[in-house]
Amino acid sequence: MIRQLRALPYTKKKELYGFLFVLPWILGFILFFAKPLFTSLLYSFQNLEMTPEGLRGVFIGWDNFEYALFKDPAFIREVTNSFVNMLYGVPLILVYSLFVAVLLKNKFRGRGFMRAVSFLPVIIASGVLMQILKEDVFSQGMRGGAESVYLFTGAGINGILNELGLGAQLIEIFNNVISRIFDLTWRSGVQVLLFLAGLHAIPGYLYEASSIEGARPWEQFWKITLPMLTPMMLLNIVYTIIDTFTDYGNSVILMIYNTAFSQVRFGYSSALAWLYCLLIAVFLGAVYMLLKKRIVYMQD
Amino acid sequence: MFKITTKKSGIKARRSLAGNIAIFGFVAVLGLFSAFPFLFAIITALKPIDELLQFPPRLIVMRPTLNNFTDLFQLASNMWVPLSRYILNTAFISILGTVLHVLFAAMAAYPLAKHKFPGRNILFSIIVMALMFVPQVTFIPQFVLMSQLDIVNSYAALILPWIGASLGLFLMKQFIEQLPDAILEAARIDGASEFKTFFSIIWPNSTPAIMTVVIFQFINLWNSAPKELIFSESLKVFRMALEQIVAGDPIARMGAGAAAAVILMIPPIIVFILLQRKVVETMTFAGIK
Incomplete structure (x- = not known):
């Protein structure tokens, strides 16, 4: 057996x-992802009930899907909402994070610190702070990055503005602007990091050569930085789209979660989750196809 | 506006003092936005009880105190499992889970990026598809599976699922793909085995990707509170213990809760500060680009 293996040609061995x-x-993938995924597909065609012996499902065909698409008043509306949010959110996040990454690439005192600060939201938002502040201190039952933002504008900034003696209307406008910026900073930590990594991977000689040829930094940005960043851009776009769709604060996710755990309709919840994922998949596929040809890969 | 510094000659684009100040000011404002919740937690943790209960809450603390922290440790010392146990548990899960995920993801990413074998494209499509599935889809069946495997209420339930996680693999595959084939060919000509190639060429050269995944994974695991999977008190993680402390009396222990939040945030921040340089700076290494 071993001799046979040794005798294999190099390409076969490599395979x-x-x-x-x-x-x-x-x-790991099959056991903890593919298999549960398949089971949940089966669930989505069933009407599951909790019995003392465990879960028991009755096969009901396409009923769950039919209900979600044609009868459920909330599902289609929530999905549309989350698509609209994504459509204006993703470009904003990408432009913002590229801008911040370019700024943070500059050498200045305290750069490492500023980078850490720009990544703080990722550390905190996924973490316990929000949980404790939201559920225990303020007990407003809010969840997710997007909502948690309002907590601060509501509690903290409103207070300051009031003290400054601004009118209610002005405060509201100010609040809106600020919560938007918060939302943006809070959802772009990972993207900034990815762009930074991408920026550092661009070879310095390209800039050197172009500045000898007389290119201004502005031109260098459009003609070198941006094209060289396109592979990272694609990664970032895909990441951001998935991230916005699967965020805990996303209304569809909340709906799926509630259907499963508050209403105990596991079958229907699985069907909703599957429908939602299929929609995302189709959308991502379209985006990928559209962008694939515009990616510039460096030739060595 | 963008300063370009090249390693060899140090050519700098001209930038005025005003430009410098503008950039710095801008970065500072953005930083303030990002850091605000963190600062808010620290300030809350330093507030004495009467300032905590003030409404509307103030942004500054008038008489800072460390009482909340001592309260927290006092509350913790009344529990029948010592606090250090929870911290060790969390560290164990976070480190082991991170190492396993990163190692297996990198190993799988290498052939996916650099080898041609039948089924490679299909496998990669499957990975991309897997990224799109929200965890809620597999949550219930996963739990059923774990109880069948009899690993509920053990760390296996927390760590093993990460072996097959797709995000790390996806990031690393994308990164390794960018490494030039020439160094792999050179390694092969010099007689390196595939294992050797992986551990001495691919692994060190993909440090940025690895560190990025380490950061994600560590933060993720450190912050997890797997209530459904762990029941034994001695197996519980730090965060669950803290939540129990705070849940006892949410109003009176508000300060202790904020102190707990601050303590919990520190390790991920340290990991990030230590690794971020690797993430963004090892990319410029000579042999690579």
Whole structure:
């Protein structure tokens, strides 16, 4: 057996090693992702009930899907909302994070610190602070990054503005602007980091050569930085789209979650989740196809 | 506006003092926005009880005190499992989970990016598809599966699912793809085995991607509170313990809660500060680009 393996041509061996390297991941993937995923697909065609012996499902065909698409008043509305939010959110996040990344790439005192600060939202928003502040201190039952933002504008900034003696209307406008900026900073930590990494990967000689040729920084940005960043841009777009769709504060996610755990309709919840994921998949596929040809890869 | 510094010659684009100030001011304002909740937590943690209960809440603390922190430790010392146990548990899960995820994801990413083997494209499409599934889709079946495997209420339930997680693999595959084939060919000509190539060429050269995934993963695990999966008190993680402390009396323990939040935030921030340089700066290394 071993001799047979040794005698294999190099390309075959390489294939074999390829499989070997992927194997542990595939095992984990199948056991903890693919299999549960398949089960949930089965659930989505069932009417599940909790019985003392465990879950019991009755096959009901397409009923769950039919209900979601044609009868449920909330599902279509929430999905539309979350698509609209995504459509204006993603470009904003990308432009903002690219801008911040370019600023943070500059060498200045305290750069490392500023980078850490710009990443703080990711550390905190996914973390316990929000939980404790929201559920225990303010007990308003808010969830997710987007909502948590309003907590601060509501409690903290309103107070300050009041003290400053601004009128109610002005405060409202100010609040809106600020909560938008918060929303933006709070959702672009990862993107800034990815762009920063991308910026550092651009070889310095491109800038050197172009500045010898007389290119201004502005031109360099459009002709070098941006094209060289396109692979990272694609990654970032995909990441941001998925992130906005799967955020805990996303109304569709909340709906799926509530259907499962408050209403205990596991079957219907699975069907909703599957429908939602299929929509996202179709959308992402379209975006990917559209952008694929515009990506510039550096040739060595 | 954008200063371009190249490693070799140090050519700098001209930028005025006013431009410098503008950039710095802008970054500072943005930083304030990002840091505000963090500062808010620290300030809340430093407030004495009467200032905590003030409405509307003030942004500054008039008489800072460390009482909240001592309260927290006092409350914690009354529990029948010592606080250090919870911290160790959390560290154990976070570190082991991160290492396993990163190692297996990097190993899988290498052939996906650089080898041609049958099924590669299909596999990659599956990974991209997997990214789109919200965790809620698999949550219930996953739980059923874990109880069948009899790993509920053990760390296996927290760590093992990460072996097959797709985000890290996706990021690393994208990164390794950018590494030039030439260094791999050179390694092969020098007689390196595939394992050798992976551990001495791919692994060190993909440090930025690895560190990025480490940051995500560590933060994720450190902040997790797997209430459905862990019941034994001695297995619980730090965050669950803190939530129990605070939940006892949300109003009176508000300050202790904020102190707990501050303590909890520190390790992820340290990890990030330590690793962020790697993330963004190892990219410029000579052999690579």
